[in-house]
Amino acid sequence: MSLHLHDTLTGKKVPFEPLRDGEVTMYLCGPTVYNYAHIGNARPAVVFDLLARLLRRHYRLKFVRNITDVDDKINAASLETGKPIGEITARFTKIYNDDMAALGVAPPDVEPRATEHVEEMIAMIATLIDKAYAYEAEGHVLFDVQKYPDYGDLSKRDVREMIAGARVEVAPYKRSPQDFVLWKPSTPELPGWDSPWGRGRPGWHIECSAMAEKHLGETIDIHAGGQDLVFPHHENEIAQSRCAHGGAPFARYWLHNGFLSIDHEKMSKSLGNVVLVHDLLETIPGEVIRLALLSAQYRQPLDWSDETIDAARKMLDRLYGALRGIAVPDELRRETEPPAEFIDALEDDLNTPMALSKLFGLARALNRSDEPSERRELAAQMLACGDLLGVLGADPESWFAGDADGEISAAEIGALLADRDAARAAKNFDIADAIRERLAADGVQIEDGPSGTTWRRI
Numbered sequence: 001m002s003l004h005l006h007d008t009l010t011g012k013k014v015p016f017e018p019l020r021d022g023e024v025t026m027y028l029c030g031p032t033v034y035n036y037a038h039i040g041n042a043r044p045a046v047v048f049d050l051l052a053r054l055l056r057r058h059y060r061l062k063f064v065r066n067i068t069d070v071d072d073k074i075n076a077a078s079l080e081t082g083k084p085i086g087e088i089t090a091r092f093t094k095i096y097n098d099d100m101a102a103l104g105v106a107p108p109d110v111e112p113r114a115t116e117h118v119e120e121m122i123a124m125i126a127t128l129i130d131k132a133y134a135y136e137a138e139g140h141v142l143f144d145v146q147k148y149p150d151y152g153d154l155s156k157r158d159v160r161e162m163i164a165g166a167r168v169e170v171a172p173y174k175r176s177p178q179d180f181v182l183w184k185p186s187t188p189e190l191p192g193w194d195s196p197w198g199r200g201r202p203g204w205h206i207e208c209s210a211m212a213e214k215h216l217g218e219t220i221d222i223h224a225g226g227q228d229l230v231f232p233h234h235e236n237e238i239a240q241s242r243c244a245h246g247g248a249p250f251a252r253y254w255l256h257n258g259f260l261s262i263d264h265e266k267m268s269k270s271l272g273n274v275v276l277v278h279d280l281l282e283t284i285p286g287e288v289i290r291l292a293l294l295s296a297q298y299r300q301p302l303d304w305s306d307e308t309i310d311a312a313r314k315m316l317d318r319l320y321g322a323l324r325g326i327a328v329p330d331e332l333r334r335e336t337e338p339p340a341e342f343i344d345a346l347e348d349d350l351n352t353p354m355a356l357s358k359l360f361g362l363a364r365a366l367n368r369s370d371e372p373s374e375r376r377e378l379a380a381q382m383l384a385c386g387d388l389l390g391v392l393g394a395d396p397e398s399w400f401a402g403d404a405d406g407e408i409s410a411a412e413i414g415a416l417l418a419d420r421d422a423a424r425a426a427k428n429f430d431i432a433d434a435i436r437e438r439l440a441a442d443g444v445q446i447e448d449g450p451s452g453t454t455w456r457r458i
């Protein structure tokens with residue numbers, strides 16, 4: 001395998017070599033479970049699921065994606081809704097996993113919950129205090145950033161400049177403004193655990209350090225997450241883990257996905273443009289959403305809009321269109337590998353746009369060929385590529401013809417709505433109305449709203 005990955009720490013694309021022969025450890029920071037995942041949250045889940053699939057071709061992979069189920073945002077959600085914390089976190093963990101499954105994301109090998117690892121966190125904090133990397137102050141335990149000279153290496157920040165430039169009001173018990181919380185006291189109504197520093201709860205960063213150590217050991221191969229986690233979250237994870245482990249490297253490769261914007265704007269609650277995976281799945285097949293998320297290379301920004309979704313849908317129409325009517329024998333399917341140039345593209349820091357262009361090359365060759373055995377061979381290769389990308393798993397006929405019970409398919413509805421949008425834009429209202437009636441005849445009611453057209457089956 002000639003995998004190359006861009007490593008945030010060195011700032012370079014480098015050849016990947018695991019610490020131990022034949023096996024790879026990977027940790028991905030998972031969701032904080034207090035509300036629905038938005039489409040930006042789905043990007044790391046899908047992208048690193050693809051990396052996991054690629055690694056599993058050659059290595060025994062142990063992939064850990066945690067659940068953050070203790071956090072002040074969860075406490076706030078509980079206060080706001082009057083629902084117990086455990087009920088909120090259980091509910092949104094399930095919703096997260098169901099939504100990700102609908103996007104073809106395989107479950108990780110281990111999905112540790114923070115609340116089940118508080119003992120390990122307390123032990124790590126105690127070690128950091130013992131080694132004088134952390135100190136206790138007013139019921140808090142803080143990491144002493146000045147004691148760790150490499151602080152800032154990952155995010156390329158100069159800690160002395162950061163300290164000098166600190167403008168925020170600094171808690172009086174901190175030795176230095178950049179010191180971060182490992183443990184904080186809990187009032188009786190908040191979740192808390194007994195500890196040598198009184199009843200309290202862990203800070204966010206120590207959760208990942210402790211869970212990574214428990215399930216993957218002191219040095220892990222790959223640590224991944226979204227770009228926003230580089231600082232402070234991952235910077236702090238490195239500081240804690242290395243100081244607790246006598247300086248041993250924490251992660252050999254740091255991978256960060258780029259951000260997803262909505263119609264060229266930052267997704268944010270205040271702008272009211274947060275798009276939830278759960279809502280998208282009501283009208284768009286998970287496979288379309290997955291392919292849209294993979295349509296840009298993972299480090300690049302990705303803009304999410306109706307066009308992004310439409311383009312992914314059309315790609316699947318073309319790919320399934322090529323596969324239509326070809327029966328690939330099971331044995332051929334099993335023994336066929338994706339072509340080398342497709343694998344090469346993915347092994348080049350997950351160059352999905354290049355890999356997709358190779359897949360379309362196969363589809364074009366298949367469409368041009370009228371030799372049945374060649375067509376079967378090309379179809380088998382396309383399916384092998386699809387397996388790795390996590391798409392093309394449906395029967396082509398059902399993609400076009402609708403679900404098993406004969407309903408019009410979501411793909412077809414989407415295509416008709418796109419045609420209707422085009423007709424309306426061109427002021428061809430007769431055509432637009434005809435499409436509405438055609439959908440109504442198929443039992444689909446549509447409604448035009450400020451953020452586009454929605455549909456439901458009646």
Ligand code: AMP
Nearest residue numbers: 031032040041043044225226227259260
């Ligand atoms: P959170 O639950 O906020 O910690 O986010 C879960 C994951 O989603 C983290 O890896 C974030 O970096 C990632 N993430 C959050 N927003 C976006 C976005 N707009 N685009 C891409 N990734 C995101």
Ligand code: ZN
Nearest residue numbers: 029030208233
């Ligand atoms: Zn983390």
